[in-house]
Amino acid sequence: MSSRHEVLEALSRIAFGHAFLDEEPMRARAFDNAYRTLKKLPDLRAAFDAGEVARLPGVGPGILDVVGRVFRGEPVPALERLEELIPAGIFEARRLPGIGPKKLKVLQDQLGIQSLAELEYAVNENRLTSLPGFGAKTQDKVRDALAAMRERASLRRLDQARDAVDAVLERLRAVPGVHRAERAGEARRGTEVVADVLAAAVVDVDAVPAVLAALDAAPGPERDGVPTLVTSGDTPVTIGLGHYVDTFGALWLWLTGAPEHVQAVAARANERGGTLGPLGLHLAERRVPCPEEDDVYAALDLHPTPPERREAGVPLVPRGEAAPRLLRREDLRGALHNHTTSSDGISSLEEMCAAANAAGLEYLGISEHSQTAAYAGGLDAGALRAQIATIAALNATRAAAGGTTVLSGIESDILKEGDLDYPDDVLAGLDVVIASVHNRYGLGRDGMTARMLAAAANPWVDVIGHPTGRLILGRPASEFDVEAWLDACAASGCAVELNANPQRLDLCERHLAMAKERGLLVSISADAHSAQALAHLDYGVVIARRAGLGPADVLNAKPLAELRAWLAERRARAAPGGSRNTPSPTRS
DNA sequence: GCCGTTTTCGGCCCGACTGTTTTCAGTCG
Structure with a gap:
């Protein structure tokens, strides 16, 4: 169990608690904003210790106090008060999609519901439909959400499982008499979801009691004759012992x-x-x-x-x-899909650039959200043109230093009919165009297939971002004909993304293998919303390897010159006679 | 609780969708 998780959980609970009690809505919003901001830092502890958290927008003395208390293991009075007023089961139920604080309040006030079990019982008794603001569809939604939650209760995302096992390994290796301790099981193989969090260790027989004490663990059942220990906590880790x-x-x-x-x-x-x-x-x-x-x-x-x-x-x-020859991290020469403070990132362009340089990346694509994504600070055409100019100036000053080259990109929303979010003359000024779906996931299979085929066929599109929109153990992949869409990508020559954010891992390894069969290029992107999150590329490499991809299958394994040539060729076909970085004089 | 070329108070991202309504609240991204 990582402290990062506990910090985020505390912020989220405080935000929810105020909303549920319908008190101080703006304080609730402040904690929710802080939760969303801090979630963008994969190594929250390092950022906190470096004093970076205190400088983030939306983090003031109150938020910082909560973060510090959780990291230090101290009680958080603001949270303790809420937890006295609100049943634990209500906090759990806040994760049910489609059910927010207001509806949960009605459930508690009118039906006395305090736990998921009571909610499930009420659903089965058909008691939700008569409540104000509820109906048959809401009840069905709750039933489905409860079933999905039960199904995934014992599952962890890869990053959660690795964080849990790594925290145990760190403590384990510090115990005298422990000679070796390593990740094992699915967390080591890199499956996107882990059911069984495992480690393997060599421990002197007489050191076992000290290990049990150090880890707050208990003996577990033997596995194939191997004795095990199981840690306590909300993500139990099983350690197989050799001597x-x-x-x-x-x-x-x-x-x-x-x-x-x-x-x-x-x-x-x-x-x-x-x-x-x-x-x-x-x-x-x-x-x-x-x-x-x-x-x-x-x-x-x-x-x-x-x-x-x-x-x-x-x-x-x-x-x-x-x-x-499978892909390796050092094969990645750059990363194309990243955000800065211009849209919803928390690191500046300069900070992202420095991090990319430190990560050994030859190029860094900046692709902010587009204007339709107003909630994410999407750029209108004017703001996008301004950013292109900023990046050009930055590259000019950095060129002599031989540092990372920044590419001007966009993560354009794919609109309902598959169109992009800007006119052609704006797109023509960009180095790279990524197109992603961010809304209207429920178009139905036919509608979504048509939308994705249109995006794939759009000559301005270089990469389709997080194609299925799934969130692991969260939102299911949107339904469309993936094979027909991959065929369309092959026909147009656009690349498909492997979004390496561990909450997404989209495309999944099965679809990536299908893409490779068709000779498609895969863009492995961190989709970083902070400088730290460039490290998510590591997860992308894991999933790419699982799919059997090698360097030749990966767009951002190309050196910059080759990448530019690939992009230029696409652009020549999109706008005959034109080329990138020479915007048409016509302005809309 | 946070923020400020609207700074010590008075606002606070915003549009779309869904399911419930009969004009809108709740939720989401």
């Missing part, structure tokens, strides 16, 4: 899975008259030392399978055959 450093490779491989992969490796050992289990590898009646996983693969004449590829249906690669 010998020189068989850790076998244990780690076993606990990393996936089961189908482990079975295939074990079968390979069997073919050679040996055995592989979590406690070690035996060949020719002898125990093979395997402190690392690579020792296991090598002893079986296999290329090591990267954790991201240890899934059913991915074959083992014998030595002698060429192992596929």
Whole structure:
């Protein structure tokens, strides 16, 4: 459990609490604004310790006090008061989509509902339909939302699971007698959702009690003969224990899975008259030392399978055959889809630029929201032209320093009919055009398919951003004919995004593999709303590897000159006779 | 609670959609 999560939870609860009690609505808004702002920082703790949080807009003494108290483990009086007045179940119910504080208040006042179980019972008794402001559709929505919440109660997003396991590993490694401790299971393989948060460790037998105490953990059930510990807290982490450093490779491989992969490796050992289990590898009646996983693969004449590829249906690669070259983080030469304070980012253009430079990126695309996205500070045509000029000036002064080149882009809303948010002459002034859907997700399959096909066919569009709009464990992917749309992208030559924000991971690995089959280029983007969030590119690399992508499949693995050539060629077709960065003289 | 080329008070992102209504409140992005 990370402190970041607790801080955000505290801010969100205070905002909700005031709204629910219908008191001080503007204080509620202030906490909600702070919650939204701080959520854009993946490493909130580092930003707080560096004093950066205090300088953010919407963060004053009151908010800062709450953040500091949560980080220091101190009580938060403002929150404690609300938690005395409002049942815990009401706080949980605030996560039900479509049900806000006002409707929850009605549910509590008129039906006495204080928990999710009571709400579920009332729905099943058909008691919601007669309440003021409620009807049959609202009741159905609540029923569906409760079912979805139950279904995902035991699931965590990849980033949540990794944060949880990493926090445990840090404490575990500090205990004397712990020789090795690593991520395992789905969190290590990089599945977008994790059901079972696992680690693998080598611990001296007599150090186990100290580990239990240090982690506030208890012995768990054995797994394939491996003893385990399970931590307490809202994201329990299971630690598989080995006692010998020189068989850790076998244990780690076993606990990393996936089961189908482990079975295939074990079968390979069997073919050679040996055995592989979590406690070690035996060949020719002898125990093979395997402190690392690579020792296991090598002893079986296999290329090591990267954790991201240890899934059913991915074959083992014998030595002698060429192992596929998967994407690596250092292959990424730039990132195209990022925001600054000009729209809804919290870092300035200069801060984003410095972070990109530090991350070794040759280029950084800035693509703010477009004018329809007013809630996100979308730019009108004039503001966009001004930003293009600002970026040009910045590049001119930075060129001599050899730093990151900034590309002028836009994340244009895809309007209802698939049109973009600006006239052609505005688009013509940009280096790169990303087009994304941000509203009207409920058009229905046919309507959304038509909209996405129109966007793909639009010659100004270079990349389709977060194509399905899903939020992991939040909002489902919008329904459209993905294969027909990918065919349309292949026809027009536009790239598709792998949005690496761990809440999105959109396209998903299955769709990315379909894109690769069609020869499409994938733009791996951080969609960073803060300088810190450029680190989300790491998640993009994980998902790309899981989809089997290599550098040749990735648009932003191209060096800047090649990327510019690719963009220029597209632009030449979009506006025959014209080129990027030479806006037409006609102004609307 | 936060903010200010409207700064020490008096405002506070805003338009669209949904489901409920009979003119609009609640919710979302």
